[in-house]
Amino acid sequence: MEELPASPADRHSTPVDGVDVLGALSPSRAGDFLTCPLLYRFRTVDRLPEPPSPDAVRGTLVHKVLEDIFELPAPERTPERAQELLEPSWEQICATEPELRALFGAEGPALAPWLASCRSVLERYFTLEDPRRLEPAERELYVETLLDSRLLLRGFIDRVDVAPDGAIRLVDYKTGKAPGPDYEAKALFQMKFYALVVWRARGVMPAMLQLIYLGSGEILRYVPDEQDLRATERKVEAVWRAIREAGETGDWRPNRSRLCAWCAHQAICPAYGGTPPPLPVVAEERVLVEPVQPSSD
Numbered sequence: 001m002e003e004l005p006a007s008p009a010d011r012h013s014t015p016v017d018g019v020d021v022l023g024a025l026s027p028s029r030a031g032d033f034l035t036c037p038l039l040y041r042f043r044t045v046d047r048l049p050e051p052p053s054p055d056a057v058r059g060t061l062v063h064k065v066l067e068d069i070f071e072l073p074a075p076e077r078t079p080e081r082a083q084e085l086l087e088p089s090w091e092q093i094c095a096t097e098p099e100l101r102a103l104f105g106a107e108g109p110a111l112a113p114w115l116a117s118c119r120s121v122l123e124r125y126f127t128l129e130d131p132r133r134l135e136p137a138e139r140e141l142y143v144e145t146l147l148d149s150r151l152l153l154r155g156f157i158d159r160v161d162v163a164p165d166g167a168i169r170l171v172d173y174k175t176g177k178a179p180g181p182d183y184e185a186k187a188l189f190q191m192k193f194y195a196l197v198v199w200r201a202r203g204v205m206p207a208m209l210q211l212i213y214l215g216s217g218e219i220l221r222y223v224p225d226e227q228d229l230r231a232t233e234r235k236v237e238a239v240w241r242a243i244r245e246a247g248e249t250g251d252w253r254p255n256r257s258r259l260c261a262w263c264a265h266q267a268i269c270p271a272y273g274g275t276p277p278p279l280p281v282v283a284e285e286r287v288l289v290e291p292v293q294p295s296s297d
């Protein structure tokens with residue numbers, strides 16, 4: 001029997017974690033593309049290194065302490081114990097990434113005030129929640145689901161709480177400040193993305209999405225519904241189509257915004273007079289499969 005020609009979808013499919021998919025997308029990278037297609041290219045296709053910043057490393061350290069504190073028996077999850085965990089956690093992070101020590105001292109900020117800033121962020125956490133009264137079902141949970149279109153959605157959720165009645169709450173910690181009203185929808189996109197993945201993978205709609213902003217001591221809560229998550233799915237599919245189109249045409253446009261101030265790639269960005277490097281030969285493959293890591297912002 002004559003073999004049928006592969007459909008365009010099959011021709012572009014690729015295995016990811018043993019699953020034959022059209023591509024894989026996390027909320028961070030979808031967020032990159034929505035912020036600036038060229039930023040997505042630099043991070044996902046070129047995979048250009050970005051020097052760690054003290055703010056980013058603070059996020060990594062605080063996330064680690066907030067994860068580790070739940071290893072302790074509930075009565076011991078106090079602000080004092082969290083402070084005690086801080087420096088050993090910093091040493092553990094440096095043991096795997098020794099280059100982070102170089103951020104401090106000679107040319108960067110001194111270590112002691114930076115550690116003090118991490119302590120303040122942790123203190124603020126305890127004004128928002130009492131971890132002695134919480135028993136998370138999961139921490140740093142990797143989740144994935146394959147949409148009907150064979151786009152694989154995946155990511156890491158900081159914390160999943162499950163109430164006795166089975167209601168699921170997804171929690172994400174942010175070490176920065178809560179966004180103003182104009183940027184709330186953007187912040188919630190990540191949580192709706194996770195909610196969509198959990199709903200599709202487990203068949204249960206999360207009852208609550210919660211962003212804990214440790215920089216300003218605020219909590220943003222949102223109750224998703226089916227209409228919301230279906231709209232999120234359509235949005236994710238549209239983002240993916242736009243990414244594929246940019247990958248095929250090579251048209252990764254810069255999009256100047258106030259977020260450029262935090263972009264590590266201004267020097268090679270045409271919006272700032274720079275020239276991007278040539279695309280790598282494995283560009284198409286990298287458009288399809290982006291690396292996924294726990295968030296630490």
Ligand code: SF4
Nearest residue numbers: 036254255260263269
């Ligand atoms: S500097 Fe701004 S416009 Fe240029 S790549 Fe970075 S985020 Fe995009």
